[in-house]
Amino acid sequence: MKILSSGVLRGPVAGLVGLAAVAGTLGMFGPAAPVAHAATPPPHFADGFGLTVVSQPKWRDGNRRTFTFKVKSDQVPAYSVLPGQVSGEHTVMVTLPAGYDGGAATRYPVNYTLHGAPEYPEAPRNQVITERATKGVPLITVTPNGGSRGWYSNWVNPGALGRQNWETFHLDQLIPLVDANLKTIAGKKGRAVSGHSMGGFGAFLYAEHRPELFSYVGSFSSGLDLNPEMRAAVVGSELMPAYGTPTVAADAIFGSPVWPLDTVWNKQSPAQHIKALRGMGVAMYTGDGGNLTVDPVMAVAENRVRQTALTTAARLRAEGIPYRFADYRDGSAWAKGCNGKHSQQACLQADMNDFVKLIMKRFARS
Template identity: 35%
Template sequence: MGSTLPRCLRSTGSILAALALAGLTGPVARADTPVIPDFTDGFGLTQVPDATEVRSTSDFTITVTTPQVSGPHKIRIFLPGEYAADPDKRWPVTYFLHGGGGSVDDAAAAPALRSDDMITVVPDGGLKGWYANWLVQNTAVGSANWETFHLKQVVPFIDANLRTVPDRAHRAVAGLSMGGSGALHYAQARPDLFGHTASLSGGIDFGMAEIRAAVLATELNLTGAWCAVGNSSSSSGTGTCTGYGPYVDSDAIFGSPYPILGADRIWNAYDPAASASLSKLADTKVTLYTGDQGVIDTNTATAADTVEARLDQLGIPSRLVNYGNGASLSPSCDGGHNYACWAPAFADYIPRLEAAFEAATTN
C-alpha cells in the first residue's frame, strides 16, 4: 500500500524532522523508559544533562548545579502512585533532610517516606553541610550556602515544576541526626514555608558541648562521630557512613565554638534550641523522636528534653516520643542512632502528617 506522504517525507528521519518543526514531538525515548515530569531550570538551579536516575515513574533523582553550593547535587523525589493518573490534583510536600555522612538515597531506608498521599523531596545536604550557610566559603569543599540552596532555590523550584499545594499548611520539613537539626532550623528560619517539622535523633541543642563537638568532628572528618548509621542498602541499620568529606577548618561552618567574649555568636544565632529560635514555631506543628541508648542518642535525648521544656515555657505545643531502648517503638529498634529506629519512627509520624495535610485541605 503506497504512502500518501510526499516523497521527501517518507523516511523516518524526515518524518520526525517534520513533526518536530510542527511542535508535535520531542526527544525520542525508549518505549520501556518510565515517563517522569519535565523540569524547567530556574531559581538559580541548572539541571545536569543525562544525569537523571529513573527507578520508576514515582521514584527518580535529578541532578542540579548552583553557584550557591559547589559541585553537582542530587534531588531524589518520591511521587504518589496516582500523580500521573490524576493530572488536576495537587499534593502536599515533605522535605526529608538526611544525616551527616549520608546522601539522598538514605531515604529509601524509611519506606514510609514513599507515600501515596504526598510528594517527598530529598535534597542533597552534603556530607557535613549542617543545613547552614557556612562562614568560610574558600575551604576544600568550595561554596557552601546550603540554607540558601534549599530554602530559596529547591523549594520554589519544586513548586514550579511539580503539582504541589504551595502553602505552609501542606509543606513539612523532617530530618534525622544532622538533618534533624536542619529540619528544626529551617522551620524556624522560614515559618512562612513550613507548617510542620520533625526531628529524629537530632543534634538540636547547640548549647550542648557534645553537639558542638559533633559538628567539629564532621569538619575535621573524624568518622565515628554522628554518622547517619544505616543507608538505603542497609535498611536494618547496621551500616556506617564512611566519612564526612575533605578536612576543613573547625571554624568553617559556624566560626569559633568557644563561648569567650561572644566568639560563638553564630552558633548561638543558629541554635535550634534557643528560646528566641523556638518562639518562631508558635504556629508550627513540632514533633521530636529520639532513643536514649548509646553515646549519640543519650545526647539527642537530652537535647529533645531541653527543646520540649522550652517550648512548654513558651506555650507552644509539641510532641516528643522518647522510645528509650526501642522496645516501645519496634522489635528492630535498639534505641540507638540508626535506621532500624528511624524507619519505624517515620512509620509512626507519616500517617499523622498525612492526616494533618488532609485536615488542612478540608478545612
C-alpha cells in the same frame, strides 16, 4: 516507651559522649517491596531559580515511585564529597505518590526530609523508609543533597570551597524549583520539613528561620541544642576525612565555638529559638541508646541527642507550644528491631511512619 506531649518530662539522662558520637551512619539496605506504578516516564525538570538541571529525573527501580535528578547551584558551587559524588553536582531524590499524574489537576503536599551526616540523599535505606511510610499516602517526599557536613546552614568561613549557602540553596532555590516542576500544594499549608540526625537539626533550623514556609517540623534523633557536646560533634565533622574530602577548618561552618566568639553558634542553636515554631506542628523522636555497652558509639550518640530533645521539649513547654515527643528509650515498645540506638533503620522507619500520619492530619485540615 513514653510519649511526652506539652509538659511531661521525666527520667534521668546518663552517659558521656566522644567527639564522633553524634555522627549518622550509612545503612545500606535492599529495595522496597513493589508498589503501584506512578506516571511513566518521570517528570521533566526545567532550569530556574538559580539552579541548572544537569541530569534529568531517572527512576530508581521498576517500582517507578522514586526518581533522582541532579542540579548545580550558584549557592553551593563545590562541596566536600563522599566517594562517588561529584563536587558541585547535587543529587535530589523524590518519591511520588502512587498514581501521580503530572497532567492531572490533583496537587499534593510535600515533605522535605533531610539526611544525616555523612550520608548520601539517595542512600537505599532513605528510599525504603520513605516508600514504606508513604505507601498509599497522597504525599510527595523530597530528599535534597545536604552535603556530608553541610549542616543545612550558610557557612561563615567556607574558605577555598567557596560559598556554602546550603540554607539558601534549599529554601530559595530548590523549593520553588520543585513547586514549578511538580504538582505540589505550594505554600506553608502544603509543606513539612523533617530530618534525621544532622538533618533534624536542619529541619528545625529551617522551620525557625522561615516559619512562613512550613506547617510541620520533625526531628528524628537529632542534636537540637548546640551545647558543648554537639559543638564537639560539629567540629569533629569538619576535621574528619570520613565526613568528606576536602576537610575544612574548625570554624568554617559556625565560626569559633569558643566564648565570646561563638555568636553564630548561639544564633543557630534550634533549642534556643523555638518561639518561631508557634502555630506550627512540632514532633521529636529519640531513643536513649539502650544498653550503652552494646554498639557503644551509636548508643552514646543517641543518649546525648536525647538530652538535646529534652531541652527543646522543656523550652516548648515553657512557651506553651504544643509538641509530640516520642521518647522510646530502648526502642522495644516502639518498633520491632528498634534498639534505641542512633541511626537504626527500624527506629527511623517507625519515626517516619508516625510523622507522616501527623502531617497528613494537619494537611487534611488546611
